[in-house]
Amino acid sequence: MQSTVTDLDSLDITTLAQLLEMDSQQTLVLTVNNRHARRLLSELSDSLRDDRRVMPLPAIVPLAAWFRQAADQLSFLPQAATPAHYLDVFAARGLWQQVIEAVEGEETLLDTSMAARLAAEADTLMSEWQLDVDPAAETHDFQRFSLWQSRYAECLAERDAEDVNASIGRVCDAAAQGVLPLDFTTLVLAGFNELSPRMSTLLSGLATRGVHCLVLQGQRPSAGARLRYALPDTDQEWWAAARWAKYNLQQNPRGRYAIVASRLEADVALAHRALRLTLPPGEGYNVAVARPLAQWPLVRAALAWLSVLADFRITGVSTPRQLGTALLAGACVGAHAEAAARARLDADWRHKSVTQISLLQFTGMLANATPQLHQAWLGCVDVLMADRSRLGLHAWSAKFRDLLGRLGFPGSSPGSAAFQTLEALDRALGQLGQYDIVWGEVSFAKAVGLLTRLVRETLFQPQRDPAARLDVLGLLEAEGGSWDGVWVLGLTDEVLPASTRPNPLLPAHVLRHAGAPRATPERELQWAGVLFDDLCRLAPQVCFSHASHEGERELRPSPFIAHTPEAITPGYLQPPAAGAGTRLEVLTDDQGPALQADAVMPGGISLIDYQSRNPLWAFVKYRLGASQLPDYGQLADQNARGLFMHRALELVWKSLKHQDALHEAAVQGQVASIVDEAILAAAQEHLAGYGDTLKRLEQERGRVVVLQWLALEQARMPFAIEALEQPVTWQFGPLGLKLRLDRIDRLHDGSLAIVDYKTGNGNIDPKSDWSRQRLVDLQLPFYAAVMGGGGTDAGVGALVLAQLHARGCQVRGLADADLGVPGLASVSDWPAFEGLDWSAVLLRWRQAIEGLANDFIRGDARNRFEKRADLDYCDVLPFLRLNEAGSDNV
Structure with a gap:
């Protein structure tokens, strides 16, 4: 004894x-x-x-x-003297966070959640490793932690509770x-x-x-044979490991094998892809990686619906992003029957840049689009709005189950994995109901937030398939296992041994003296040695691999395998040669059917622009009607600012009409009042959803920019406003294309100047775009060459890009005469137009634009582009398959 x-x-x-x-x-x-x-x-x-x-x-x-x-x-x-309540890790961390926020007061840390996590860890380390900190060695961080720890103990006593460490x-x-x-x-x-x-x-x-x-002491097998492979990158490691697994599973029909990954959680998507595409059909495998419960589809859907209800309960409005997440997640009444209608609602909000939706509006939309969900929604809202009082988490947990049930959650009969997910969610709801002692009575939104945090911190993994002969595990999960063969990948010197990570709230020398985990390199090296020894005993033969590079960064093998000679790569690990065993037939199909002569193809002038940038882009968007969904609208996006500024200037010039009126208003000191009136009216139209402070800031900024621009306008040669926001239609064969011009000025010589406002801060010089054979950003050249009449008195004599920005206003473009505005170039200034006059440039543009239009009509769908930057805003990129076509597809 x-x-x-x-x-x-x-x-x-x-x-x-x-x-x-x-x-x-x-x-x-x-x-x-x-x-x-x-x-x-x-x-x-x-x-x-x-x-x-x-x-x-x-x-x-x-x-x-x-x-x-x-x-x-x-x-x-x-x-x-047993405490009445027990706090699990989640509840204890919540109490730590409350304590830290109360102790720090107005000096609350930026991330109290992380501080709470570190404090709980430090508290456990002190007890587990019986740490004693001498007062003379106390750091400032430790002193703050001691204050938190003292208050935390008081809070436990006040609640007659204990946490895991105290228990x-x-x-x-x-x-x-x-x-x-x-x-x-x-x-x-x-x-x-x-x-x-x-x-x-x-x-x-x-x-x-x-x-x-x-x-x-288990019957530990002796260390197996050790092989080392160096692969170019992590992707190649996974593909090699998948081919190794396929070969061994076929060679030994009764064998059991494992792939052990150092970063399995980060590489899990790549792992699934490599295994699915490499293993024979029907060959199952188990991936032992637990993801946060919140990431599983049914839990994500439940949280989305509860968050929507919380938004409506608090403010009566929600955002399209939040509502769209819930509608697309489904898991409700009519999950399959009304899925398309729910998706159409989400797409409509995106295309219209809707920024918020009221409860009344959303309910009406459901009535028109999804009648089954609408009926369930009405009952759910009635229950939620009937009692707006604060409740304990036990009551909210029951309320959550009731509300989700009324919505028809989970929507359809779940499969095995989904059923296990539902069981895990139900356990989480039961767990949430035990936290009244920490959080007391809270609002509905707070309860939803706590449930969200809980399922984010709760790891979940469905049960493994016992019939599968291939296991994919992390380093710790593989410890102590036994297989017929094992491949360990990702073994670089950054993984084994791992870097130290001492708790920053405890003095480093105290942790070193105690030999606490993660405290010293020696401690990590010792732990890594034990782990590596165990890895070597997992199978009669263990293959270790490491990547040579991660992007541009060079990687080194772990010192535990660095001295093992690199093995000769066997044939079955080599990637199959392109076309091996299969005769590839290549078919270039870049010609679509031509438009019928009597067809009508509506669209904007962007159709020609896309045809110039990449014919396949124009074909997919306008002939196939396909494009990616735009992102959800935001209050402070550039489009809202642009609309606001365009409308303000439109109203200013509707009031002034010509430069003489601007001069007269300046003499009489009325310019500021005219601008203020226009700014206010434009803000009411386009900034209605902004908060008061943001709206005021945008109005102040807009006022400064407009006044700067009007000062520049006063210095110009005389002009009068010919048209504002002028719509134009061009009929060319079956094409009926529309264009809207910000502004058309009548100049002193009778010619026209087309003005296009730009509210961003990027480069607006059009030289490189307009001098190309296949010109892009061609709205102004299009109007000048195709619609403007050429060099007659009524023709276009200047194309003006006006940049309106708080850092300063400037002008770029091309003109046939001097407008008195710095920044405009003449034809002779651009080398690409050497030897041409204004009329010749317009003719060249006209021929280029009509050529592009004819290409589109004929069905030209070539996947070609001149500059990769031409596709920066392409909304059909997946169709272009640039990863296969290459980046030099000119």
Whole structure:
């Protein structure tokens, strides 16, 4: 019998065979986690002899679960002062956050959630590793933490509650005092690599009660053969590992194999793609990566609907983004039957740049588009709005279930994985209902926010397929396993050993002295050595791989495999040669059917612009009617600002009409009042959804910009306004294209100047766009060459791009005469037009534009472009398949 325990080496050893011979009623096996408990149970079952297929096994319990059970047993002791409430990790972190916000007051940290996480971790480290900080060595961060810790303990006492750390401490204290109820005389530790000081104290207390403490030593296989492969990047690693798995599964139909990834969570999408496209059809595999519960589709849908209800309950309005998320997620009445109608609502809001929708408007839209959902929605809203009081989380949890049920959640019969997801969501709702002691009565929106946080921090993974012979796991999940072959990928020197990560709230030298986890490079190296040794024992042959580069960054192999010579890559790991075993036939299909002569193809002048930039873009958008959905409208987007500025200038010039009136208004001091009136009217039309402060700022900015522009206009040669926001239609064969011009001026010589306002701050010089053979951004050249009459007195004599920005107003463009405005070029200034006069330039443009129009009419759908920048705003990029066509597709 031992009276003290310091480390695992001081404990006696036992084996699986000896464990089976022990008195199962008096033996307790504690495992380091749930995974080890399941694995040990499986190993014990497999090791039973044929004549003993049924026999009692000892209790096998994860350490955390046993601490909870022991704390519950203590509550039955007469002298036990057991707290009335227990806070799990999520609730404790919430209380830490409340404490930090209260202590810091107006100096609240930017991220109190992260501070709470670090504080809870520091509190556990101090207890687990029995850290003692000398007052002379206290850092400022530790002093703040000590203040939080003191207040946190007070809050626990006020609530008559304890958290996980305090509960474990109470069990260890009871063991040391000899009052912990025991139903075992033998304790076996399984899966532990070390003992913390608190764990050693616990075992010492149990030893003084006569408990025999043992360490289970499994039948560890010897280290297998070791191979190392260096691949160009992570993508190639996964494809090589998938080909390795395919080869081995086919060679050994009864074998079990594993791919172990150091960054499985980040690479899970790539892993699925490589395995699906490489493994034979019907060959299943298990990916052991748990994602936050909030990322699973049904949970995401539930949160979306609850968030919509919270928006309407608080303000009576919601955003198209929030409503669209809920409608597209579905999981409601008419989930399949009304899916298309829900999607059309979302698309309509996007195209119209709607920024907010009231409850009344949304209800009306549902009535017209989705009658089944509309009826369910009415009942849901009636229940939600009937009582607007604050409730405890237990009541809100029940309310959430009721509201989701009224909406028809989950919408259809779930499959196996979806059913497990629903069970996990139901457990989360039950868990939420236990948090009244921390948050008390809260609003509906606050309750939805807490549920969202909870499911984001709750990891979930459906049960594995027992028939699958390939497992894909992380480094920790693979520990202690056994397969016929293993491929470990991603083993760079950044992964093994990992970088240190000491808790910043605790003095670094204290953590180093205690040997706390993640505190020192030596500690990480020691842990990495144990892990690598275990990886080498997972199979008779273990393949290790690492990427040579990540983007432009060079990577190095882990020092644990750096000295292993690179293996010769076998043929089955090589990617298949292009066209291997298959004769590829290439068909270039870039000619669509021509438009019928009697057809009518409406559109904007952008049709010609897209035809110039990339004929396939124009074909897909206007002939196939396909384009990506625009993003949701935003109050402060550039389009709203542009509309506001255009309307303000339109109103100003509707009032003034010509330059002489501007001069007269300037002399009389009336320009500012005219601008103010126009700004106010434009803001009422286009900034109605802005908050008061943002609207005021936009109006002030707009006023400054308009006044700057009018000052520049006063210095011009005389002009009069010919037209404002002028619509123009061009009929060319079956094409009927429309164009709207911001402004047309009549100049002093009788010619016209076309003015186009630009409200962004980018480069507006059109030289490179208008001098090309296939010109782009051609609205102004189009009007000048095709609609403006050429060089007659009524023809266009200047094309003006006016940049209106708070940093300054400027002009760029091309003119046939001097307008008195700096920035306008003449034809002779552009080398591409050398030897041409104004009329020749207009003729060249006309021929180019009509040529593009004829190309479109003939069905030209070539996937070609002159500059990659021409496609910066392309809304049919997936059709162009540039990753296959290449970037030099000129």
